[in-house]
Amino acid sequence: MAELDPAELATVLDAAQRYLDSADWDGAYNLLYPLFEANTVRGNDLGQLNFGLGEACVGLGALDAAIGYYETALDHQSGMAAETTLSRIDAIRTHDAAVDASADGVAGEAEALTVLEAGQRALERLDYVEARGWFQRAWDGIQMSELQISATAVGLAQCALNAGELDQAEGYLQIAEARSDAHAVTIDGLRQHIAGRRAGATAAEDGVAMTELDEINQSALQASWDGDYANAKRLFEQMLASDLLPATDRGRLHRNIGVMQIYLHDYEGARTSFDEAARVGTPDIQSLAQASLIQLDANARAEDIVAGIDLLAN
Numbered sequence: 632m633a634e635l636d637p638a639e640l641a642t643v644l645d646a647a648q649r650y651l652d653s654a655d656w657d658g659a660y661n662l663l664y665p666l667f668e669a670n671t672v673r674g675n676d677l678g679q680l681n682f683g684l685g686e687a688c689v690g691l692g693a694l695d696a697a698i699g700y701y702e703t704a705l706d707h708q709s710g711m712a713a714e715t716t717l718s719r720i721d722a723i724r725t726h727d728a729a730v731d732a733s734a735d736g737v738a739g740e741a742e743a744l745t746v747l748e749a750g751q752r753a754l755e756r757l758d759y760v761e762a763r764g765w766f767q768r769a770w771d772g773i774q775m776s777e778l779q780i781s782a783t784a785v786g787l788a789q790c791a792l793n794a795g796e797l798d799q800a801e802g803y804l805q806i807a808e809a810r811s812d813a814h815a816v817t818i819d820g821l822r823q824h825i826a827g828r829r830a831g832a833t834a835a836e837d838g839v840a841m842t843e844l845d846e847i848n849q850s851a852l853q854a855s856w857d858g859d860y861a862n863a864k865r866l867f868e869q870m871l872a873s874d875l876l877p878a879t880d881r882g883r884l885h886r887n888i889g890v891m892q893i894y895l896h897d898y899e900g901a902r903t904s905f906d907e908a909a910r911v912g913t914p915d916i917q918s919l920a921q922a923s924l925i926q927l928d929a930n931a932r933a934e935d936i937v938a939g940i941d942l943l944a945n
Contacts, residue, residue: 635936642933643933644663646662647933648683651690655896656686656688657691659686659687659690662934664684666680667684676707677703681707682704682716685700685704697723701723722752725749726749728745729748729749739773739774740774740779743776746772747765749765750763750766753765754786754789754790759789763790766786767787780806780810781807785818785821788807792828795862804821824853827853828854844873844875847869848867861895864888882908882912882917883913883916886923
């Protein structure tokens with residue numbers, strides 16, 4: 632068995648979790664699989680290792696492999712950890728049932744229910760691409776109930792917001808509210824996102840006035856909440872370029888841009904942004920930026936550890 636001391640193992644597992652948190656499935660898998668292949672992990676850590684590999688495989692679309700890792704993880708888990716893993720397995724079974732239901736087109740309400748559940752599960756794990764695919768299948772189907780049509784339109788609106796397609800999102804919301812009032816609260820919340828994002832985008836078209844900085848900031852924050860990290864980063868950068876921006880806000884914006892770059896998997900760009908935030912930010916921002924830099928260093932250390940594992944020693 633290849634040797635890995637507990638501190639090194641903790642470094643790799645923590646870094647892998649950070650990659651999973653930012654949906655960097657390749658990054659997580661590339662850290663965890665060498666540990667699995669080299670047989671470096673024992674005891675309870677096997678649960679975390681195999682669960683992480685399952686999460687990465689789901690993100691990469693390798694669902695059969697994910698099931699295998701999740702089932703292995705269960706042999707080393709209990710309590711909430713085991714319940715979470717079981718819910719992941721159930722989600723894959725829901726996915727498989729949706730594939731079967733939509734194989735020949737979504738024919739009716741029972742089949743549509745299965746497909747909509749798969750779409751909602753994808754939204755819960757912030758996989759907007761897969762979610763949009765499921766909701767689109769339901770949208771293109773037939774014989775759905777009014778409530779199901781409304782739910783499908785709400786799901787498509789959320790996916791459109793993630794892609795920055797504000798007009799399309801509003802169109803889906805209009806259909807959703809016309810078909811059923813069951814999603815009124817969700818629709819109102821999504822409309823607030825659309826309004827905020829429109830205000831910021833409009834304010835930035837002809838340059839930034841002092842009174843518009845807050846609107847752009849709110850628009851950027853809402854874009855990030857929608858998972859539209861590229862647009863959020865663009866808006867934060869636009870604020871940063873304004874001569875009207877108070878000097879005390881520059882560090883905050885550099886840090887916000889760095890966070891968006893993490894989600895966009897631009898780690899070198901994130902390091903540059905966090906360095907600048909640590910240089911010009913207020914004490915609170917400097918502390919947050921330094922913590923992010925420490926995490927980036929830990930990720931790099933984890934990659935070095937994994938690169939040094941001798942797979943032939945297994």
